Amino acid sequence: MKTVKAEIIGIGTELLLGQIANTNAQWISSQLAAQGIHVYFHGVVGDNFSRCVETFEAAQRRSDLVIVTGGLGPTEDDMTRDAAQKIFSQKLIEDPESARRVEHFYLKNNRPMSPNNRKQALVFENAKVLQNEEGMAPGMMVEHENVLWVFLPGVPSEMKYLMKEHVLPYFQDYFQLQTEIVSEMLRFIGIGESQLEHELQDLISSQTNPTIAPLASEGEVGLRLTSKGDTEEEARSMIRSLKNVILSKMGDYYYGSDDITIQQEVLTLSKEKQLTIAAAESLTGGRFIDGLITLPGASSVCEGSVVTYTPDMKEKMLGIPGALIKEYGTVSEACAKAMAMNIKQLVKSDIGISFTGVAGPDSSEGKEPGTVYIGIQIKNEPVEVYHFHFNGTRETVRNRSVKKGYELLFHRLKKDLSSKKSGQ
Amino acid sequence: MKTVKAEIIGIGTELLLGQIANTNAQWISSQLAAQGIHVYFHGVVGDNFSRCVETFEAAQRRSDLVIVTGGLGPTEDDMTRDAAQKIFSQKLIEDPESARRVEHFYLKNNRPMSPNNRKQALVFENAKVLQNEEGMAPGMMVEHENVLWVFLPGVPSEMKYLMKEHVLPYFQDYFQLQTEIVSEMLRFIGIGESQLEHELQDLISSQTNPTIAPLASEGEVGLRLTSKGDTEEEARSMIRSLKNVILSKMGDYYYGSDDITIQQEVLTLSKEKQLTIAAAESLTGGRFIDGLITLPGASSVCEGSVVTYTPDMKEKMLGIPGALIKEYGTVSEACAKAMAMNIKQLVKSDIGISFTGVAGPDSSEGKEPGTVYIGIQIKNEPVEVYHFHFNGTRETVRNRSVKKGYELLFHRLKKDLSSKKSGQ
Incomplete structure (x- = not known):
C-alpha cells in the first residue's frame, strides 16, 4: 500500500470568525487515521472565490486525497462548486434525484422554494454523486489528475452520514488499504497524568508499534495504544500484549477501554x-x-x-x-x-x-x-x-x-x- | 486603517490525527474579529519540517499577520523554531528569564531536568519575547519583511494568557486599529431558528452594518449583531437601534444577551x-x-x-x-x-x-x-x-x-x- 497523503479543507467564514471550531476536520481526521490514511494538512478558507481557488490549487499539487466540507449551499456565498470548477473545468449539471429531494423538502415544510435552491442539486458532470439522506445538498467525488476530491456539506450530521455510508467504504477499495490499524484507549482513574507517564516512561519512549499516547482529561487519564499490522488479528494481538504489560503495572487504576465511562x-x-x-x-x-x-x-x-x-x-x-x-x-x-x-x-x-x-x-x-x-x-x-x-x-x-x-x-x-x- | 490580513497556523500531529479539535484557531479568530482584523486562512500542519516550511512560506507571501500555535516544546518533534528560521534566517539565542523559568519549574517539582528542556528558552535574536507566566516556553513576535509573526505555545491556557496580556494590546498600536467593533448575541427561546429567520428575513438580508448572524443550538436560537463604527459609542448605538427593532417584533422570545443562559x-x-x-x-x-x-x-x-x-x-x-x-x-x-x-x-x-x-x-x-x-x-x-x-x-x-x-x-x-x- 502506498502512503495516501490527505488534506482536509473547511469552507466558511463562520470558521474564520471563530463562531465555530472546525470539528469536521477533527472527526474526518480521526476516521482517516483509523484507516491508515495520513492527513498532512488542514486548511480553512472563507466564502471568497480567489482564496478558495488558491487553496484548492495547493491541494491538487501536493495531495492524493482532498476532502472539502461546506460551501455547497444555495446562496451566492457558497463558493465551493465555482472554485473547484477552476481546478477541473468540468460542467455542472443538475442531479435529478437531488433536485427532487430539494423540491420535496420545501413541499413537505410548506414553504415556497426560491430558484437559487436548485443550485444545491448541481454536481460535476463526471462526479460520483453521494445522495444525502440527512439533508439537501448531495456530496460528490471527482477524480482529477490522480487526485481524488470529495465534497461534503458542512453540517456535521450530514457530513458524517455521507462519510460513513459512502466515502469511507469507497476508500477501502480505491486506495487498496491493506495495513490494518487497531487502536484502544485504556482509561485510568485515581492517578495523575504525570505519575502514570512516569511509571510507564520506558515503555512510552521505546514503543513504536504499537504507539502509546497519554491524554489527560478532568480527573482521569487515558492511554491510546495504536498498532499497525498486515491483518487485523496481527494488529489486535500486538495491542493485547502491550495492554497486558501495562495492566500488570498499573491495573489498579484501570477501569475500562474506549467508550466506557x-x-x-x-x-x-x-x-x-x-x-x-x-x-x-x-x-x-x-x-x-x-x-x-x-x-x-x-x-x-x-x-x-x-x-x-x-x-x-x-x-x-x-x-x-x-x-x-x-x-x-x-x-x-x-x-x-x-x-x-x-x-x-x-x-x-x-x-x-x-x-x-x-x-x-x-x-x-x-x-x-x-x-x-x-x-x-x-x-x-x-x-x-x-x-x-x-x-x-x-x-x-x-x-x-x-x-x-x-x-x-x-x-x-x-x-x-x-x-x-x-x-x- | 488598512485591512490586516491574518492567518492562523496550528502545529501538531495530534490535530491531524483528530485527537483534538483546533479550538486555538477558533478562539484567536474570535478575538481578532472583535478587533477588526480579518482572518483569511487557518492552516494545520504536523510535526514535519518541510511541510511546516511550505506552510510558513505561503503565509509570508500572502498575509500581514501570522499567528502560529504549538511546536515550541522541548522534544525533537517540536519543529516551529527550525521551520521559522528558514523564513527569517535569524539566530536562536537563549532568553535568560525563560531559561530561569524552565529551571525553576524542574526544581519546584523535584524532577531532574534533561538538557533538551533548555530548548524551550530559545528565541530569535530580534524577537520581542513574551514571558509565559502560565508555563515554560515563552511566546515571541518577529517582524520580517512587513509581516508580523507571533509564536505561541499550543496549550490553550498559555496561549490565551499571552494573547490577552501581550499580543492583543500590542496589535492595537502596531496595526493602528481605529475601527471599533461591537457585538451582542441576542438569545431567544421557544421559537425555532427557521421561524425566527423567516420573521426577520428582510432585516437579515438587507443589513450590512450591523450584520445579523443566526446561530441555533439545542432548544434555543441566537442572533449575533456586529457593528463597526469610528468610536465605540457609535458602534454601540447602532447595535442598540437594531436590537430595539428586533425586540419590537420578537421580544416575547428574547431572554437575554451574550453570556446569559x-x-x-x-x-x-x-x-x-x-x-x-x-x-x-x-x-x-x-x-x-x-x-x-x-x-x-x-x-x-x-x-x-x-x-x-x-x-x-x-x-x-x-x-x-x-x-x-x-x-x-x-x-x-x-x-x-x-x-x-x-x-x-x-x-x-x-x-x-x-x-x-x-x-x-x-x-x-x-x-x-x-x-x-x-x-x-x-x-x-x-x-x-x-x-x-x-x-x-x-x-x-x-x-x-x-x-x-x-x-x-x-x-x-x-x-x-x-x-x-x-x-x-
Whole structure:
C-alpha cells in the first residue's frame, strides 16, 4: 500500500470568525487515521472565490486525497462548486434525484422554494454523486489528475452520514488499504497524568508499534495504544500484549477501554452485584445521580435520590439532627456520614453516597471553597467518609467531586468483587 | 486603517490525527474579529519540517499577520523554531528569564531536568519575547519583511494568557486599529431558528452594518449583531437601534444577551420575586436542578429537590397514590400534576416543577420514547401540565426536557412580573 497523503479543507467564514471550531476536520481526521490514511494538512478558507481557488490549487499539487466540507449551499456565498470548477473545468449539471429531494423538502415544510435552491442539486458532470439522506445538498467525488476530491456539506450530521455510508467504504477499495490499524484507549482513574507517564516512561519512549499516547482529561487519564499490522488479528494481538504489560503495572487504576465511562463502569458493577445506589447531594446538586440516569438501564440501580442544598433541607428531607449541624456544620465529616446513612435508609437502597462541601466562589461556614466531604455506606458496613480539597472554579470543584464519587465507588465495588471471587 | 490580513497556523500531529479539535484557531479568530482584523486562512500542519516550511512560506507571501500555535516544546518533534528560521534566517539565542523559568519549574517539582528542556528558552535574536507566566516556553513576535509573526505555545491556557496580556494590546498600536467593533448575541427561546429567520428575513438580508448572524443550538436560537463604527459609542448605538427593532417584533422570545443562559435568567427572576424552586425529576434525573445549582448564589432559590426514578419512589418519597399510578401510569398528566404539587408541599417551596416521561431507548408503560410531561405549580395557582413529544436519542430527550422546563418557567415568571408591573 502506498502512503495516501490527505488534506482536509473547511469552507466558511463562520470558521474564520471563530463562531465555530472546525470539528469536521477533527472527526474526518480521526476516521482517516483509523484507516491508515495520513492527513498532512488542514486548511480553512472563507466564502471568497480567489482564496478558495488558491487553496484548492495547493491541494491538487501536493495531495492524493482532498476532502472539502461546506460551501455547497444555495446562496451566492457558497463558493465551493465555482472554485473547484477552476481546478477541473468540468460542467455542472443538475442531479435529478437531488433536485427532487430539494423540491420535496420545501413541499413537505410548506414553504415556497426560491430558484437559487436548485443550485444545491448541481454536481460535476463526471462526479460520483453521494445522495444525502440527512439533508439537501448531495456530496460528490471527482477524480482529477490522480487526485481524488470529495465534497461534503458542512453540517456535521450530514457530513458524517455521507462519510460513513459512502466515502469511507469507497476508500477501502480505491486506495487498496491493506495495513490494518487497531487502536484502544485504556482509561485510568485515581492517578495523575504525570505519575502514570512516569511509571510507564520506558515503555512510552521505546514503543513504536504499537504507539502509546497519554491524554489527560478532568480527573482521569487515558492511554491510546495504536498498532499497525498486515491483518487485523496481527494488529489486535500486538495491542493485547502491550495492554497486558501495562495492566500488570498499573491495573489498579484501570477501569475500562474506549467508550466506557467511569459512570458506566459503576452502573455495570452495581448491576452485576445487584446493588442499588441512592445519593444525598449538596454542592453537587444532582449532578452525580444525573450521570447514572443518563445511561440506559439505570432504573435497576437508581430508584431515588435527593438534593438537599440548605441546612434546613438536610434536616427536613434527610433527618440530619439540627444539633449535629449546629455542632459540626454541614461541611463536615459528621454531616457527610449522617447524610450517607440517612439517604440509604430513606430510599432503602444498598448503597448511600453523600456529597457536602463548598463549591465556591465564597467560603461557607468558615470553610474554604474546594473543601469537600464524600460519605459512602455499602449495606451494613461502617460508613466511610473521605475529605478532599479541590482547586479551581465552582464548576471544577463540582465536577471533581462528582468524578471522585464515581472513583471511590468504583474502587470499592471492584475490591468487594475481587475479594469475593478469590474467596470462592 | 488598512485591512490586516491574518492567518492562523496550528502545529501538531495530534490535530491531524483528530485527537483534538483546533479550538486555538477558533478562539484567536474570535478575538481578532472583535478587533477588526480579518482572518483569511487557518492552516494545520504536523510535526514535519518541510511541510511546516511550505506552510510558513505561503503565509509570508500572502498575509500581514501570522499567528502560529504549538511546536515550541522541548522534544525533537517540536519543529516551529527550525521551520521559522528558514523564513527569517535569524539566530536562536537563549532568553535568560525563560531559561530561569524552565529551571525553576524542574526544581519546584523535584524532577531532574534533561538538557533538551533548555530548548524551550530559545528565541530569535530580534524577537520581542513574551514571558509565559502560565508555563515554560515563552511566546515571541518577529517582524520580517512587513509581516508580523507571533509564536505561541499550543496549550490553550498559555496561549490565551499571552494573547490577552501581550499580543492583543500590542496589535492595537502596531496595526493602528481605529475601527471599533461591537457585538451582542441576542438569545431567544421557544421559537425555532427557521421561524425566527423567516420573521426577520428582510432585516437579515438587507443589513450590512450591523450584520445579523443566526446561530441555533439545542432548544434555543441566537442572533449575533456586529457593528463597526469610528468610536465605540457609535458602534454601540447602532447595535442598540437594531436590537430595539428586533425586540419590537420578537421580544416575547428574547431572554437575554451574550453570556446569559436561560438557567441564569430563571434564577435571577426567581430571586427578584423571592420565589424558591423545588423539582421532582424522573427522566431528567437531577439535571434540571443541577443547572440551577451550577450558578453561584443558587441557595436562596434552590433548597431541596428529589429524583424519583421508579414508580415505587414516586409513592415513597413524594406520596403519589399507588392508585393514581395504577390508573394513569407514571408517564401521565395526572402523575406530573401530583409530582409538582407534592414536591412543592414537601420542600415548602414557592414553585414546584416536575418531569416525567420516557427518555428511551425503549418504550415504557406503552408510551413511546420522547413522551414527556412537565408540571408546574406556582404558589397556590392551579398546576399546569404540559405534554411534549421530543425526537432524538435518550440524551437529546433528557436535554430538551430540561431546557423546556426552564423555558416554561421563564415565560411564567416574566409574565407574572410584567402583569404585576403594568398593574402598579
